[in-house]
Amino acid sequence: MNETYYSFNKYLRGKFGERVHRISIDAGFNCPNVDGVLSKEGCIYCDNKGFSAYAGKAKDVKTQITESIEYYKKKSGIKKFIAYFQAFSNTYSDIKSLKEKYDTIRQFPEIAGLFISTRPDCINEEKIKLIGSYKNEYLVWIEYGLQTTNDQALQALNRNHTYENFTRAVTLTRKYGINVGVHLILGLPWLTHADTMRDAILLSKLDIQGIKLHVLHIFKDTKLYQMHKERPVKLPTQKEYIKMVCDFLERIPDNIVILRLISSANPKFLVAPLWMNDKNSVIDCIKKEFMSRGTKQGYLVKINNN
Template sequence: MSEDLYRSYNSYLRDLFGCRVQKISLDAGLSCPNRDGTLGSSGCIYCNERGSGTGAAEESSIGAQIREAKAILRRRYNAKRFIAYFQSFSNTYAPLPRLRELYAEALEDPEVVGLSIGTRPDCVPDEVLDHLRALSAKHLIWLEYGLQSAKDSTLERINRRHSVETFSDAVRRTRTRGLSVCAHVILGLPGETSEDMLNTARFIAGRDIQAVKIHSLYVIRGTVLHGWHRAGKYVCPSREEYAATAGDFLSLLPPGMIVQRLTGDPHPSELVAPSWALEKRKNIEAVHDHMRRHRLRQGSAFQG
């Protein structure tokens, strides 16, 4: 069990609502300034045209996506309540009236108890945060910001087109409004050492951040990273290397921070490498094994 090693997202939600709560991943058909030409770029090196999305927005409304997912999640997990997770691309990157409509449609369902909104830290104007603060009076609201690394040279290398300070500013403005923040990080980025990755953990630990999602870097077909991998310019870490870094990463975080994710979750038809990225359960078990073997727990190396 993970409960003795770190504070899991499932246990946090169960404590909050008293029942099983599941996230529903949604595709709102939005875009990203790093892909639509606004920043003069074709995107991050690991991101394909789908932007971690499903393409569901082309066929289904937000309400329809929620209804379909609820039926599946009820059967699989006996879920009673749901979080609407706007996942694909940057889900604050649209005019406020459009965002109001999307968020309202998700919250129309009485079993949807909140929103989790994935976006970039350079895409959160104050007016959007003010609207989300208003929604938080009756609903659980989370902002999920892609940091990926706390090293600016790495952000340049992976073509993020924002700085670490941009992330810090977004966190400050979000927390001023009482909204919860989840930071996304990627382990195994090109050029990063283990110490670089652990410094990202230390950076997150020193900020007013409520949760973290840890992703493993994997190579998706048709991306810039795919070209680097094919040319031998990028070599994927082994499962053992990833598990060791992820376990050490968790030990540096504050004990109360929520761990929403421990590894990546690629689509099988898109994955080029590493093949072990498809074995989610084994990957999580490898992190647990490393932590137990080295007597680590979340917060055991935290210096507050």
């Protein structure tokens, strides 16, 4: 690997040989951590309005895909797309309704991939089989929201699942040969640097294919915002985040795709850290930090595994 990390763009270029755009979809699913099955509070940082351009607008899946394809074809000349079922928990429904929503992609020859984001406790063999059934025609990934391997921190986030739920979901998903992506939050105030590196080492030993990194961020109208108003929550500075990402990726094997190094958020809802929306600068600084260290993704993997 000549680059400092295995980027998602590089992965997609390798698969399709051309630019591919991910279309973010809100298929109208709910989440057991919001609808009262596990909790009504949700994760303390959760405000799906902050993520999805479509949340709350109640457009159907077909309309969302049609509009996005038209927009990106015109704007950037992109011809291939991935349908990304992103908002809330996209396996949290009965099989019939899941199939109906996922099957919408079959109406679009431009769609080449199916990515499904969900919680690790919202999956079972029947659902995995259904998702696996798209594998022959599409590039298929399931992205699990894990955030950390530390159960106490998961509790502090009010995630209402455990690390073990996640490892079980990974085993089941890999049994059907589906790619697994993991969402992680860096900069959780309850974790030390050593805890974060432990997350990296544990993940480096699992059969996962991708990792998506986020910085802990505060949106308006969330529990975390209330906590922050009562007592400011310590969030990483841009400089701290850059170092943390490099330390983390040095411990991640270089065949694991880095689906994202930093997320961005709708400025209307974002309280902090505001620097996260300067994505390009953060990504540049991460590359420069690797270059100044003379390291890259996977640099410490052999040392850790000895």
